[in-house]
Amino acid sequence: MPKEKPHLNVVFIGHVDHGKSTTIGRLLYETGAIDERTIEKLKEEARAKGKETFEFAFVMDKLKEERERGLTIDVAHRRFDTQKYMITIIDAPGHRDFVKNMITGASQADAAVLVVSAPEGVMEQTKEHAYLARILGINQIIVTINKMDATHPEYSKERFEQVKEEVVKLLKMVGYKPEQIKAIIPTSAYKGDNVAKKSNNMPWYDGPTLLEAFDLLEIPPKPTDKPLRIPIQDVYSIQGVGTVPVGRVETGVLKVGDKVVFMPPGVSGEVKSIEMHHEPIEVAEPGDNIGFNVRGVSKKDLRRGDVAGHVDNPPTVAKEFVAQIVVINHPTAIGVGYTPVIHAHTAQVACRFEELMEKKDPRTGQTVEKNPSFLKTGDIAVVKLVPTKPLVIEKVQEFPPLGRFAIRDMGRTIGAGIVLDVVPKQ
Numbered sequence: 405m406p407k408e409k410p411h412l413n414v415v416f417i418g419h420v421d422h423g424k425s426t427t428i429g430r431l432l433y434e435t436g437a438i439d440e441r442t443i444e445k446l447k448e449e450a451r452a453k454g455k456e457t458f459e460f461a462f463v464m465d466k467l468k469e470e471r472e473r474g475l476t477i478d479v480a481h482r483r484f485d486t487q488k489y490m491i492t493i494i495d496a497p498g499h500r501d502f503v504k505n506m507i508t509g510a511s512q513a514d515a516a517v518l519v520v521s522a523p524e525g526v527m528e529q530t531k532e533h534a535y536l537a538r539i540l541g542i543n544q545i546i547v548t549i550n551k552m553d554a555t556h557p558e559y560s561k562e563r564f565e566q567v568k569e570e571v572v573k574l575l576k577m578v579g580y581k582p583e584q585i586k587a588i589i590p591t592s593a594y595k596g597d598n599v600a601k602k603s604n605n606m607p608w609y610d611g612p613t614l615l616e617a618f619d620l621l622e623i624p625p626k627p628t629d630k631p632l633r634i635p636i637q638d639v640y641s642i643q644g645v646g647t648v649p650v651g652r653v654e655t656g657v658l659k660v661g662d663k664v665v666f667m668p669p670g671v672s673g674e675v676k677s678i679e680m681h682h683e684p685i686e687v688a689e690p691g692d693n694i695g696f697n698v699r700g701v702s703k704k705d706l707r708r709g710d711v712a713g714h715v716d717n718p719p720t721v722a723k724e725f726v727a728q729i730v731v732i733n734h735p736t737a738i739g740v741g742y743t744p745v746i747h748a749h750t751a752q753v754a755c756r757f758e759e760l761m762e763k764k765d766p767r768t769g770q771t772v773e774k775n776p777s778f779l780k781t782g783d784i785a786v787v788k789l790v791p792t793k794p795l796v797i798e799k800v801q802e803f804p805p806l807g808r809f810a811i812r813d814m815g816r817t818i819g820a821g822i823v824l825d826v827v828p829k830q
Contacts, residue, residue, distance in 0.1 A: 408490060410623050415494040415542070417533035418519035423550040427519055427593040428482075428493055431614065434600030435484040488619040513537075515544040515586075515621045517614070518571070521551045522563055522590070526570045531578075535730055538578045539820050541804050543624070546586050546617045547571050548599075552606065553592040559605045564590045579769070587617040626690045631717040632656030633803055635749035635796075636666070636710045640695070641703040646676070649706055650695045651750065654805040656714070658688040664698060666710045667719040668794030673700030709751030711796040711806070719796045719806075723829040724758060729811065729821035730784050737778040743792065744813035749806050753795040759788040786824065799823050 416424045432438045482493045494513055516537045520530055537545065549571070555563040568588050575585055589598050590609050597603035600615040612620065634651045642648050649666070658664070658678060665672040676697045678685050688694045711719040731738065742757045763773040764784045779785050791797075800807025800822040811819040 409485065409488065411490045411492065412514045412618070412621060412623065413492050413494055414515050414517060414618070414621075415513035415537075416517045416519060417537060419521065419524070419527040419529040419533075422519045422521040422524065422527075422530075423593050424519045427517070427548060427550060427591070427599060427614070430593045430596060430599045431493075432482070432484055434596070435486075435615065437482075437484040486615060486618045489621070491618055513540075513542050514624055515546065516542045517546045517548060518575075519548050519550050520567060520571055522549050522555045522560075522567055523551055525567045526574055530571075531574060532732055534574055534578050534580075536732070536820055538580065539728075539730055539822055540808055541800070541822075544584050544586055544621055545575065545580060546614070546621075547575075547588040548591045548593075548614055549588065550591045550593055552590045552597060553595050559590075559592075559597075559603075561606070561608045564606075564609075586620040587612055589614055589617060627655040627804075628657050628689055630655035630803065632658055632662075632664070632712070632714050633719055633798070633806055634658065634694075634696075634712040635751070635806065636706060636708055636712065637750050638708060639703050639706045642697075646697050646699060647673075647701050647703050647706070648695045648697050649710075649712065650693075651712070652693045653688050653690050654749070655690055655803055658694070658696065658712075660686050663715045664712045665715045665718045666701065666706055666712050667796050668721045669705050669710060670718075671701050671705040672715055673698040675699075709749075709753070709796075711749065711751075720798055720826050721794050721829045722791055722797045723827045724788055724790045725797055725823050725827065726761070726786060726788050726825040727809070727821040727823050728764075728784065728786050729819050731779050731781050731819045732817060734779075734781050734818050735814075737780045738818075739778045744811050744818055746789065746791070746795070746797075746809050747812055748795070748797050748809035751795055751797075754792045755789040755795070756792060757787055758790045761786045761788060787821075794829070797823055797826060799826055 416428055418424055433443055484491055518534065520526060549564055549567050552559050552564065571588065572585070589611060590606055591598045591614060593599055597605055598609070598613045600613060602613055633655045634653050636649045636651045638650045640648045640650065658675065660675055660678055662675045663672060664675060676699050678688050678694050678696045680688065680692055680694045713719045738757060740757055740760060743754050745752050746755045760776050760779060762771045762785060763776045764770065765772045776785065798806040807823040809821050810817050811821065
């Protein structure tokens with residue numbers, strides 16, 4: 405077996421009609437992750453539905469449909485290779501799925517591709533997605549300024565420069581440093597310009613194609629030196645083996661023989677064995693999805709949302725916590741006493757807004773109001789939250805994956821946040 409290339413998860417973000425799906429479809433097609441036959445079939449379907457130019461977008465929708473119906477094309481087709489990396493695409497169709505995928509999905513995105521339409525420029529959702537990416541800790545971003553074939557005149561360098569300036573201003577405003585913006589590329593995903601192949605239509609551009617830009621990304625360091633944290637996704641009781649919690653190691657290292665404690669329940673035991681992809685392993689590191697057999701713990705003691713750590717450094721159960729949040733979408737206003745569900749790692753717990761501490765200026769991060777009486781869509785604020793049942797949550801500074809959360813209510817994502825401080829339950 406040749407050694408696999410290093411692996412990165414990349415999320416595609418941007419306003420709904422700016423060409424994310426078409427860009428993804430084009431990339432998968434040009435890198436051979438989808439074959440000619442599939443594309444031809446989709447072209448015919450698209451034509452029959454009067455959606456000529458949508459065959460690539462169609463690819464993504466089709467994959468989704470076929471997946472839902474359990475047909476042949478599976479998620480693996482959303483992987484493709486660059487010279488340096490194996491890339492898995494996290495497609496972020498709408499807000500809702502996007503936030504959920506990014507916060508509670510097993511794959512934390514390592515980087516984002518922000519797709520902005522050249523004719524339209526920066527739109528509302530472009531801003532929201534840029535904020536989210538930042539608050540959720542995505543530290544590297546590639547921008548494609550798409551639909552360059554639809555500018556007036558077409559492939560207009562001048563229009564590219566205008567939109568590029570808008571985008572850079574936005575990314576700076578939400579807190580990206582220049583070196584975190586890896587490339588800004590003029591593309592036409594529909595025509596194939598600068599996605600996987602250099603475009604002849606834009607001789608004025610001498611930077612990388614989108615495919616080449618992926619190789620400018622860096623693999624984030626593995627937090628092996630931090631204390632162990634494994635949010636539990638499922639718990640199995642296996643005949644002849646015992647209790648087997650399953651989860652992804654977010655920080656630290658787990659070894660066979662370690663003594664672990666699960667919080668909030670506070671039960672502990674000894675790790676008898678660890679397996680990954682049905683193979684026994686001796687040591688598990690951050691990013692590994694594992695099942696581990698623990699002696700001394702029964703299935704009824706554990707549930708999804710609990711977090712395992714070493715007994716000498718147990719995960720923190722919060723009495724209350726202070727967080728910086730962004731209100732993405734609330735129909736009215738949020739006041740003290742509001743109790744939505746907080747989705748953090750694998751846990752979902754209703755938390756009460758105990759105090760609205762301050763409101764910040766999104767552009768500068770400066771405090772604009774102490775103790776505001778309410779928060780509305782678009783606000784960035786520091787708030788104090790009190791969980792209604794025991795919840796493990798950590799400071800984002802110390803344990804990034806356990807310090808980010810989504811705020812959900814009425815079946816939608818209301819906001820997202822990061823934990824600044826935790827008062828532990830005694």
